[in-house]
Amino acid sequence: MLKLILPLASATLFLLLLITIFLLRLKLSKNHDIEKSSTTHKTNNNNKTDHTPLPPPPELTTFEGGQDLTIDEILEAPGEVIGKSHYGTLYKAVLQTTQTIRLLRFLRPAAAGGEDQHDLVRFLGSVRHRNLVPLLGFYAGGRGEKLLVHPFYEHGNLAEFIRDDGESKNWEVICKIAIGIARALHHLHSGLQKPISHGNLNSKNVLLDQNLDPHVSDFGLHLLLNSAATREMLQVSASSGYKAPELINMTHADERTDVYSYGKILLELLISAKEPTIRNPVATGDSGVSGEQILRCLVQIGEDCCRSSPNLRPDFREVIAKIEEIRRIEKN
Numbered sequence: 517m518l519k520l521i522l523p524l525a526s527a528t529l530f531l532l533l534l535i536t537i538f539l540l541r542l543k544l545s546k547n548h549d550i551e552k553s554s555t556t557h558k559t560n561n562n563n564k565t566d567h568t569p570l571p572p573p574p575e576l577t578t579f580e581g582g583q584d585l586t587i588d589e590i591l592e593a594p595g596e597v598i599g600k601s602h603y604g605t606l607y608k609a610v611l612q613t614t615q616t617i618r619l620l621r622f623l624r625p626a627a628a629g630g631e632d633q634h635d636l637v638r639f640l641g642s643v644r645h646r647n648l649v650p651l652l653g654f655y656a657g658g659r660g661e662k663l664l665v666h667p668f669y670e671h672g673n674l675a676e677f678i679r680d681d682g683e684s685k686n687w688e689v690i691c692k693i694a695i696g697i698a699r700a701l702h703h704l705h706s707g708l709q710k711p712i713s714h715g716n717l718n719s720k721n722v723l724l725d726q727n728l729d730p731h732v733s734d735f736g737l738h739l740l741l742n743s744a745a746t747r748e749m750l751q752v753s754a755s756s757g758y759k760a761p762e763l764i765n766m767t768h769a770d771e772r773t774d775v776y777s778y779g780k781i782l783l784e785l786l787i788s789a790k791e792p793t794i795r796n797p798v799a800t801g802d803s804g805v806s807g808e809q810i811l812r813c814l815v816q817i818g819e820d821c822c823r824s825s826p827n828l829r830p831d832f833r834e835v836i837a838k839i840e841e842i843r844r845i846e847k848n
Contacts, residue, residue: 575655579641582652582665589613590655590665595620599720601752603627603745608668617668618652621737625660627745640736643708647700649723649733662740669731671724674781678719678788685789687810687846689728694782694814695839696730697722701778702832704735705771712736715769716749717777718758719784738766753777761824772826778835779821786814813842 576587589611599606604627607620633656641651653665671677674693704712714735721734738746746766753759760776763769789811817838823829830838 577637577641577654579651579653580644581650584614585653585665587655590620590663602748603741619666619668621664621666623662623740627741633740636739639710645700645703645707647696647730647732648703648735649731666733669723670726671728673720674722674724674730674785675719677724678784687807690785690789691839691843691846693728693730693785695836697732697778697781698832698835698839700732701774702836705832713769713771714774715766716753717774717781718753718756719781722781762826771831772829775821775829775832779818782814782818782821786811786818810842810846
């Protein structure tokens with residue numbers, strides 16, 4: 517009986533051992549297939565990532581008058597720093613291909629506004645008026661820096677003209693500058709589908725061409741800056757005396773605050789013109805109008821623009837009409 521049991525027990529154990537080995541190999545095979553599938557999936561994903569095209573590098577957006585600009589030529593152009601602020605630097609640059617001089621305004625990444633400003637830039641680039649400085653090109657770099665390209669004007673800015681004691685300060689030039697600035701601002705407030713308040717008007721951002729015609733720059737610049745940079749802009753404007761007393765935040769800038777800044781510029785220009793040579797009569801014939809009378813009329817306009825109450829200030833349409841009347845009197 518024992519001889520019969522022993523062979524059966526051995527056969528049973530052998531069969532169990534075979535079954536165990538089979539099940540173990542089956543489990544290992546499944547694990548291997550899973551790992552292989554996972555590895556293949558990861559590899560495919562990596563291959564997809566590797567072959568996904570990188571986004572194109574930032575490009576220069578150009579507008580009317582700047583179609584021939586290229587970012588390589590702009591970045592390689594020799595530049596001279598002519599102005600600095602907390603939020604950026606202004607360069608005078610010579611483009612080597614055409615030997616054309618351009619103004620380049622670099623906005624620091626820390627001062628620049630939000631990323632999605634494409635529509636705003638397009639809008640600013642479309643604004644054209646004979647007394648406004650046009651935007652010719654705009655570049656947004658990968659690190660948040662921004663670059664604005666403008667024409668260069670031979671006679672510098674109005675602040676330099678005011679300090680100059682040259683012979684060009686006659687009543688014709690003074691009235692031309694005064695009415696040109698007013699027309700530019702009137703266009704910003706009334707000539708566009710969406711009005712633009714300047715908010716930072718001063719004698720340094722009024723540029724003069726070879727004929728001493730004025731061109732207002734930096735309009736809409738505060739829209740490209742963050743809140744910290746616009747606060748710094750307002751502080752500088754306040755310390756220089758150009759900021760309207762009610763203007764606390766740049767978002768509150770409107771035509772009346774720009775009128776106040778214009779009045780300050782006009783008075784500054786008139787003070788510089790108080791020379792004995794221009795107090796002589798400027799009209800011929802029997803009109804009897806003197807330079808001093810014209811001066812008093814222009815001073816009155818400047819003082820009206822600088823009234824502490826915004827509601828008592830004239831708008832730019834009224835300012836233009838009054839200066840045009842003065843010019844007619846001068847020429848008669």
